[in-house]
Each structure stands twice: as C-alpha cells, then as structure tokens.
Amino acid sequence: MKNVLTRDMASALLIFCIGLAATLYAWTHYKLGSFRAPGPGLFPVVIAGLLTLVGLGLTVQALVQKVQTEKPDFEFRPFVVIMIAIIAFAMIFPVAGVLPAVLALTFISCFADTPLDTKGKIAVSCVVAVIAVVLFRLILGVRLPVLTGVW
Amino acid sequence: MGTIFDNAVLGLQVALLPTNLMFCFLGVFLGTILGVIPGIGVLVAISLLFPITFHVEPVAALVLLGGIYYGTTYGGSTSAILLNVPGTPSSAVACLDGYPMAQKGRAGTALFMTTVASFFGGTVGILALMGFSPMIAASAVRFGSAEYFALMVLGLIAASSIASGSMLKGIAMVLIGIMMGLVGADVYTGTLRFTFGHVALFEGVSIIALAMGIFGVSEIIHSVRSVKKADTTNHDISFKAMMPTRSEMRASWMPMIRGSMIGSFFGALPGTGGLIASYMSYATEKRIGKTETFGKGAIQGVTGPEAANNAADQTAFIPTLTLGIPGSPTMAIILGVLIIHGIEPGPMVVVNQPDLFWGLVMSFWVGNLMLLVLNIPMVGLWVRLLKVPFHLMYPAILMFIVMGVLTTYNDEIQVWVVLLTGAFGYLLRFLGFQAAPLILGFVLGPMMEEHFRRTLLLSGGDFTSFVSSGISQVCLGVSAALLLYGLVMTYRNRSKKSVQGPV
DSSP states (O other): OOOSSOHHHHHHHHHHHHHHHHHHHHHHHSOOBOSSSBOTTHHHHHHHHHHHHHHHHHHHHHHHOSSOOOOOOOOHHHHHHHHHHHHHHHHHHHHHOHHHHHHHHHHHHGGGSOSOOHHHHHHHHHHHHHHHIIIIIIISOOOOOSSTTTO | OOOHHHHHHHHHHHHTSHHHHHHHHHHHHHHHHHHHSTTOOHHHHHHHHGGGGGGSOHHHHHHHHHHHHHHHHHHHHHHHHHHSOOSSGGGHHHHHHHHHHHHTTOHHHHHHHHHHHHHHHHHHHHHHHHHHHHHHHHHGGGOOHHHHHHHHHHHHHHHHHHSSSOHHHHHHHHHHHHHHHHOEEOTTTOOEESOTTOGGGTTOOOHHHHHIIIIIIHHHHHHTTTGGGOOOOOOOOSHHHHOOOHHHHHHHHHHHHHHHHHHHHHHHSTTOOHHHHHHHHHHHHHHHOOOSOTTSOOTHHHHHHHHHHHHHHHHTHHHHHHHSOOSSHHHHHHHHHHHHTTOOOSHHHHHHOHHHHHHHHHHHHHHHHHHHHHHHHHHHHHHHHHTSOHHHHHHHHHHHHHHHHHHHHTOTHHHHHHHHHHHHHHHHHHTTOOSHHHHHHHHHHHHHHHHHHHHHHHHTSOGGGGGSSHHHHHHHHHHHHHHHHHHHHHHHGGGSOOOOOOO
16 A cells, blocks of 8 residues: 555545544534433534444445445546536625526536537527526416516 | 225225326336436435426426336336445345346336236235234324334334344434434424524425435446446347246245235334345245246246335335324325325324325325236336436436435526535445435424423423323334344444445
8 A cells, every 4th residue: 555545545535534523513512411311412412423433434344345445436527517607696696686596507507528619609508598588487387587677 | 084995986986086106107117217317316316306396286297206116116126136335225135136037138028017916015014004004093192202202212213223234334324314304493493403594494404405415416426437338238128038938927926915914014114125135035935846946047036026126115105194203214205295295194184184194195096006907018118218328317307316305496596416425425325324214203303202202391301201102112112122233233234344235
C-alpha cells in the first residue's frame, strides 16, 4: 500500500469525523436526561456514538485491506457546472421569477458536457423553460411568478 | 372488516372511479417513461412527480404514486433489455439474459414476456397483500414500542447488509440518515436539534429535497458523461416478433410461479425488496434449469426475476401500510409522502379507512392490468425514447428536480437544500457509499427515537424491556445474525474487488 490516504481511508475518516463532531455537539448542547427519563440529547448521542465506532471500523478495514475498491473517477466538470446551475436558479428566482431562473439553470447545465453549440444550448433552454411554464403554471396552476412584476 | 371478497368489491368500486382510473393510467404512463430513461430510478421518479399529487385527493394521490412505482420498475426492465443499462437498480438482473436475447434479435419477445411476467408477479403479490394485510393489521395491537423498535432495527440492518460493498458502509449510511432525520424540533420537549439556527431546518430536512438531491442531482452528475455511450440498434418490435414460441411459453410458467413466491416473501420482509428478490429468483432458476443458456439469453432468466421483482413491489406495501414501517427506501419515500398528505399509515388505516386501503390495493391490480395493455402497443415508443440523447434529457430532468422541490414547498430555501444534499450525495457516491440505506434511516430515525424513548420511559429505564417479548427477541436476534454474517463476509471478501452497482 503506497498511498495512505486512499479513497477508502478518506471515506472512513469522513464517517469518523461526522460521528465524533455530532456526538460532541449533541452531548454539549442538548439535555441527555437519564435512561429513566431520556432527554432530547440521548438518542442523538447514541446514534452519533455508533457512527463514530463505525468510522473506526472502516478505518481499520481501510488499513488492513490489500486491494483498493475501484470506483468511477470524480466527474469534476459536471459536478461544478450542475452546482453553479442550481445556485444560479436559487439566486435568480426570488428576484426575477421562474422563466429567467429556468433559462439560466438549463443553459448553464448544458455546459456539463454536451456536443451542442451555443445555438443548440439556447434552443434546449428555451424548450425546457416553455415546458416548465406550461406544466407548472398552466396545467398544475402553481402560483409562482413566471416573470416577476409581469406574470 | 368483511371477507376478502367484500373488500375486493369495495376496493374495485373506488379503483374504478373515472378519476382514479385516470390517475392510475397517468402514473403508470409517466412512471414507465421515467423508468425507461437510464439514471432515473423509482426514488427519483416519485420525487419528481410528487408535486402533482398535491393537487388531488389522498386516494388519487396514492393511486398515482402506486402507478409511478411499478411503472418505473417496468420501464427499467425495458432499458435493461434493449441497452444493457438498467433503468432502475432492481432491473439489473434483467440485463443478464434480457440483453443477450435482444442481441439475438429476440428483443420483442423478451419485452413481451417481461410484461406478462410483471403482470403475473404483480397479481400474486397483490393476492398476498390482500390475504396478509388484515391479519398483520389485526395482530399489530400486540405491537408495543419495544416491538416496533426491534422491527425497525431489523429493517435497517437488513437494508445495510444487502447494499453492495462493505456492510459497515451501509450501516454508516443508515446512521447518517437517522441523524438527518433527527434535525428539527424534538417531539417531546420542542428542543431544536442540529438546526444551527437556520429557520428552514426547524421542521426538519424535507424528504423530497433530500431524495432529489441525493439521488437526482448526484445521479445526473454521474450520468452526464457515461450514459451517452449507449446506442440502440434497430430492434424488431413488431407484434409478430413479440410472440414467444410455444417452448418459450412452456419454459416460462414455472419460473414465473417460483419467482412470484420468492418475490412475495422478500418484498414483505423489512429491508429487502425487488433487487434481492430478483437475484434470488435468478439464482434459483439457474440452479433448477438444466439448460446451459443462462447468461446467453435464457427466457427463464428474464421471466422468473421479473415476476419476483413485481411481486416484491406489491408485498412491500404490507409492512408499510399495516404497521407504518417502510421496508425499502422507496416505501420510505411513499410513507413520507403519505404523512405529508395527512395519512398516518398503520393498523388504523386498514380498519378505519377501508375504502382508502382496499381502493389502493385494487388500483394496484388495475394498474398492473394497464401496464399489460399499455405496454405491448407502446414498446415502440419506449424504444424511440431511448434514442433521445441524454444531453438533451438531463437539462430537463434538472429543471423538474428544481421546480418540483420549489413547488412542493413553495420556498426557495429548499433549492439550496437540494444543492447541498446533491453535493453531499455525489461525494458519498464517489467514496463508494450507497444512498438508499440513508433514506430508509432518514424516515425511520424519528420513529425509532420515539419508540426508543417510550420503551425506556414505560419501563423506567430498564433495557431488558427491549427483549421482553418474542417478537422483539426474534427481530433483534435475526438482526444480530445478519450483522455478524455481513461483517464476516466483508472480512472474507476484503481482498476481492467489490462490485459497485448503481444507487
């Protein structure tokens, strides 16, 4: 084993850290009560404690196992692009309404990976935006502003 | 409660109402479309279409959800057979012999027999559901908090042990799911837990936003570059090509019957479901079958698992509707949806709302019938749908995810929740965790805590009360055995490469 921080080790540490942090947080912030009269903190501490133990178990497993589990590569470009697309939607919607938000969402998401040129991207965005407005506003009758101040 | 016959008549009266019929059709139709698209499983399909159910009454909403559920399962098998890409995880088995059949030019027959096997398995599952549900609901009065707690432990352990890869990873997911389920106000004291001062979290993490993020968004990120490789050659799907030969029919009967039995059993067990049922059925047929054709296009390898899969889909409703304990992640979502609709599933639903319960059961059957009549003429449409490139599809799927969450909660904060759970979900997926046990833990977590605390309160802090009855002894004993078995198997297989299935 050349690399100590393998993918399995990283996942073990992630679980261990989440477990430990949650245990300490629940322990210090919520009343534990007693077994006779359990408080709001008891169950979270038990669960988070178990999670910490599982994290330890995974660490041991990652150390002793000889062959690393093979997994797909991290899809970096789609990941970043989709995240940006959703952020754009979340920021545009409250200001401008559904139509511009969906246009932004779909247009940006097209950059994740696509053989489409700019014209194609715009076309896809427009079609999806029309579907969104027709389905949610006209068919389902959801009361959301399509274009703030206009419709 | 009357006899099964009376109940069936009552149910049919509800199921055959024109509005319910329409929603059943809509659900089956939309479910099949989404199931055919690779990368969309039942969980995503239900989350996506869930906003529609807000605009209809509870029975119709349930009928719609049921239709989406088994429609998606069916659609998943279609893409498994034609593309060798399972549209849903539980149809992974359909790839084994279905795709070789398609390569031999028997795609039409494979699809036809899948439909027949689905209907057969579904019918057997529904009969089991009709026969056992009232019995279980009646015996549910003997279930105290300790028994519910033990049953939930069993469900969660079973769910984490069938997840592929390491069992510890499955348990970690269940525990993280429980933690996420605890976010929000505590039922007993009103203490706000793990909200970190965010108002949006006071009522807890919303299940739809979580499911959409952790399954939908992370699945899109994962699939964007990989799905487009699939290509569909032209398959002969004319009606004539669909008809199985006489020997194929004869070879299919017994596998279908055995598959339905296996499926009905595993579907009803908490924590297991269609995936494990179809694998069990495949393994059984392989052992029984004398032919050497398994893996090369044996019809038994398609019909048996498909019947098992669909029977399991139906019997999975038994623990969900009678005890309020979801046996699978999909059922967890359906349960969450029911609670949002103001229906608290449990023994009382069967007793007090017979029209809802029996209407639902019979509409399952009507829905299965619709799958049969809908899909044979529509196979051509699904094949054409599979030819739409994924890069035209995923922007639309993303729009449905975001708009669905937005319209469900009418609150743009939930879009941020989707963003965060999507990123977290993709990270987990990259690290080799499976998200399905997480959802089950998420739904069961708050219920477990309630029963855990109630058991302790009632017994005055006596931990032996958790194992005082036969039911809880059996449940916890089986859980312990599963846990031990899983850990030993992980230890044994640690030098082998673990197989990573789709979420």
